[in-house]
Amino acid sequence: MKIGELARKSGIAASAIRFYEEQGLLAPISRTASGYREYASNAPDRLKLIQGAKKLGFSLEVIRSMLDENGKCSFEKTMEQSAILLREIEAQQEALERRRQSLLILRATLLDYPNQEPCRHSVSIN
Structure with missing residues (x-):
């Protein structure tokens, strides 16, 4: 799924998704020929997990350390x-x-x- 669809599904702005990507919390699985990011089907769940952890008070660095490549804690x-x-x-x-x-x-x-x-x-x- 492209970033716009991910933003709609997750309720998180595309700019925040790009920020999480820059922070190493979420990575696109590929890029299209025209350079668009393509995200895995579990990306909305990973974003919800990130947002939930932030609400509990975990820093992005700590969240990054708790996640594996599959988006699981x-x-x-x-x-x-x-x-x-x-x-x-x-x-x-x-x-x-x-x-x-x-x-x-x-x-x-x-x-x-x-x-x-x-x-x-x-x-x-x-």
Whole structure:
């Protein structure tokens, strides 16, 4: 299938498909005599997989490492990368909770001293 048909079937712009090709995530199986890209029948599925992985927060580099030539994910690599991403998310959640607690402390401190300048009270983020 040509890039226009692939774009219609996948709902992904031709420019994005070309970008994924440049990034090594999707390759045409051939070119026509006039130079048009021809993609495999599994290309829409591969694009959906790429888009889904991006929505989960995987970088294009990580997605590339998880895919094989047939557009399938390696179980081992996907488990490994998902564990890494989960640890990153958990660290971000912990940092956000520390910020939240610091803001709550700041608000409580301000309520104790309503007539003073709020910026006089510094609250550290642990």
